[in-house]
Amino acid sequence: MADYRIEVRNVSCRFGEVQALDGVSLAIGSGQMVGLIGHNGAGKSTLFKVMLGLIPPTSGDVLLDGAPVSGERFRQARRRIGYLPETFATYDNLTGGEVLRLFADLKGVPRKECIGVLERVGLARAAGRRVGGYSKGMRQRLGFAQVLLGEPDLVFLDEPTNGLDPEGIHDFYQVLREVQDGGTTVVITSHILADIQDRVDQLVIMRAGRVAARGTLAELRASTSQHARIEVRVREGDAMRIEASLAGEHAIEVLADRVRIACAPHQKMALIARVAALGDAVLDLSVQEASLEQLFLGFGGKHGTH
Ligand SMILES: Nc1ncnc2c1ncn2[C@@H]1O[C@H](COP(=O)(O)OP(=O)(O)OP(=O)(O)O)[C@@H](O)[C@H]1O
Numbered sequence: 016m017a018d019y020r021i022e023v024r025n026v027s028c029r030f031g032e033v034q035a036l037d038g039v040s041l042a043i044g045s046g047q048m049v050g051l052i053g054h055n056g057a058g059k060s061t062l063f064k065v066m067l068g069l070i071p072p073t074s075g076d077v078l079l080d081g082a083p084v085s086g087e088r089f090r091q092a093r094r095r096i097g098y099l100p101e102t103f104a105t106y107d108n109l110t111g112g113e114v115l116r117l118f119a120d121l122k123g124v125p126r127k128e129c130i131g132v133l134e135r136v137g138l139a140r141a142a143g144r145r146v147g148g149y150s151k152g153m154r155q156r157l158g159f160a161q162v163l164l165g166e167p168d169l170v171f172l173d174e175p176t177n178g179l180d181p182e183g184i185h186d187f188y189q190v191l192r193e194v195q196d197g198g199t200t201v202v203i204t205s206h207i208l209a210d211i212q213d214r215v216d217q218l219v220i221m222r223a224g225r226v227a228a229r230g231t232l233a234e235l236r237a238s239t240s241q242h243a244r245i246e247v248r249v250r251e252g253d254a255m256r257i258e259a260s261l262a263g264e265h266a267i268e269v270l271a272d273r274v275r276i277a278c279a280p281h282q283k284m285a286l287i288a289r290v291a292a293l294g295d296a297v298l299d300l301s302v303q304e305a306s307l308e309q310l311f312l313g314f315g316g317k318h319g320t321h
Pocket residue numbers: 030033034035053054055056057058059060061062101
């Protein structure tokens with residue numbers, strides 16, 4: 016059997032009238048980067064808190080390396096976990112450096128680690144400034160810095176790119192990739208689907224407290240009826256002829272110098288071969304796969320249809 020770092024077994028969590036989690040089962044392998052996505056209120060943050068042992072589930076079990084996320088053994092294991100909550104609240108009257116030293120003390124990590132971590136998140140020059148004067152993105156970087164302290168084995172990041180500019184997002188994922196390359200297991204949520212889709216190993220789509228779908232991006236694409244689009248640029252005057260030779264099972268749109276074809280994922284390679292066989296009339300070809308956003312709207316949007 017696979018060696019899973021985290022196992023969530025049939026977990027439900029209710030807050031009064033609200034069923035935040037409804038029979039969630041999930042296994043995350045050691046060293047994997049998993050992206051958890053879902054609409055507002057889908058249950059992502061609640062699942063994080065349950066996996067971190069911060070709130071007990073109403074029913075079901077969470078195991079970390081085969082042991083429950085409660086009790087003395089887990090209190091020790093928790094030191095090896097980094098967590099960035101959705102809202103990272105901190106002390107505005109302290110400097111960034113002071114805040115990080117405070118977290119280092121709480122985690123039992125030597126204070127001398129702080130300088131390197133601040134450099135890693137691009138805050139070294141602002142370390143002496145009060146956090147009250149930090150921008151939203153700088154606060155988020157500080158939140159990420161406290162996650163990195165002590166080189167954790169497992170990190171949970173709840174919307175870590177919130178408030179970051181495009182360069183900040185790029186830098187963030189670069190550091191995260193290095194962290195994962197070091198063997199750390201990463202669980203991340205984001206509403207910026209275009210950023211997450213090519214960066215995680217596995218995607219888990221949540222809808223209304225349940226897992227609506229999971230898999231790699233390719234697996235999610237293959238399991239839906241979402242079509243790939245193939246755009247063929249053709250020699251002037253040949254568009255109608257190309258349309259005629261490809262007509263049949265595929266939806267086709269003919270423009271002056273190009274033909275657009277939509278096909279199911281499993282038909283794609285055969286169709287590309289047919290286009291390639293048309294010879295000199297074809298000048299160029301590009302394939303556009305269904306984006307994670309398109310898949311999400313099918314699977315995980317509030318009104319998802321799958
Ligand atoms: N402490 C709580 N008390 C009462 N209801 C709660 C509590 N925490 C979460 N909920 C409810 O549980 C549901 C799931 O919330 P959760 O924060 O897990 O969603 P989410 O997927 O993280 O949403 P978002 O994308 O908006 O952050 C929501 O209806 C929320 O209002």
